[in-house]
Amino acid sequence: MHELSLCESVLQVLEQQAQIENYQTVTAVYLEIGALSGVDPEAMRFCFDSVVQGSLAEKARLEIIEIAGQAWCSACNANVLVEQRYESCPNCGSYPLQINDGDQMRIKQLEVA
Ligand SMILES: [Zn+2]
Numbered sequence: 167m168h169e170l171s172l173c174e175s176v177l178q179v180l181e182q183q184a185q186i187e188n189y190q191t192v193t194a195v196y197l198e199i200g201a202l203s204g205v206d207p208e209a210m211r212f213c214f215d216s217v218v219q220g221s222l223a224e225k226a227r228l229e230i231i232e233i234a235g236q237a238w239c240s241a242c243n244a245n246v247l248v249e250q251r252y253e254s255c256p257n258c259g260s261y262p263l264q265i266n267d268g269d270q271m272r273i274k275q276l277e278v279a
Pocket residue numbers: 239240241242243255256257258259260
């Protein structure tokens with residue numbers, strides 16, 4: 167389950183930021199998870215709760231923002247929504263598409279105390 171190591175790296179970022187920005191507690195983490203990132207939001211929630219035990223983010227609320235997959239279709243000359251990374255264009259069937267959103271996971275915002 168790679169979500170566990172992802173949660174651990176999220177926590178590392180929180181700890182590094184805490185030193186830079188001088189906060190002691192994280193009260194909320196807003197995490198963007200793209201539909202094409204291969205990250206399971208439910209698994210992230212599950213892992214997050216156990217990974218943050220005893221850390222500065224122990225009481226933090228995890229807010230997951232799911233980002234739809236978006237790709238550029240050069241045949242349609244438009245952005246289209248995709249659910250899978252290797253999907254053809256839902257409008258014209260063209261392939262491959264150039265993914266331009268929804269393939270990332272990143273910390274969007276933190277609430278700290
Ligand atoms: Zn198309």
